[in-house]
Amino acid sequence: MCFLTRVDENLIKKKSKLIGHDEIFNSCKKVIDLVHGSDRELVDLCDELDIRSINIFYGETGTGKTTLSYSLAEYALNKFEVETYELKFQDIITTELGKTLANFHLAYEEVNRLCSDGEGIVLFLDEFDRLLVDRQQSNEVSEMKRAFISLMDFFQSISIERKITILATTNCFDQIDSALKRRFSFHYKVQCDDLALKECKDRISKKIPDSLDYTIPEGYLESSKTIAELKQKVRSDIVKLI
Ligand SMILES: Nc1ncnc2c1ncn2[C@@H]1O[C@H](COP(=O)(O)OP(=O)(O)OP(=O)(O)O)[C@@H](O)[C@H]1O
């Protein structure tokens, strides 16, 4: 059984049209350059400061966390020819006793195998909250607890030489166990700003043919908290018109 699915390059290109989030994008890019590039000058310092390309993006739904991940995957692909894989937690966690922990170990082996050629990989842990259970709340001896500990150990074991970038996303950052949080080198809060909304409105507007005789109402900018919300409103309008 494979727990890692390769993310198709065409899908990466299609889903990576990011608007805004420049600061987060640039910061992640720098660390991707350090980890996947050939310049090893800063390796010792990175080791000391725990600078690894292990990132978690958190924030409300529709703020662009997944889009940001795809954009970074595209960057790594274009610059370093690094392939992206998605870890499927829903396949790993099973009700069969003793199987979940074994599956986690198989998944780590898969990651190690994929990295053995020295090229490295990008690993998506999208909607990381699916596997969240506060370790405090769970049974001391439960298998899930051991699986979590193994996941923490795995994160901890990722050295810069392995050339792994992890991009995790979650809507429920507060519910993540703080010991697990600490294993991510970088935590980024992703939120939509007015400038990004405006840019998105302009981008969509350019794609609306004159024949539809439709202009996105200005009010949509104020009433939308995220690009996803803005798109939703325009989508409904357009469908009524066509
Ligand atoms: N910054 C952005 N740039 C481009 N598209 C965006 C951005 N933010 C949101 N979108 C659009 O809104 C939709 C939802 O975005 P996305 O899936 O990245 O959000 P999310 O934060 O991952 O949401 P969720 O927490 O529900 O998974 C997509 O159609 C995407 O194209």
Ligand SMILES: [Mg+2]
């Ligand atoms: Mg998402």
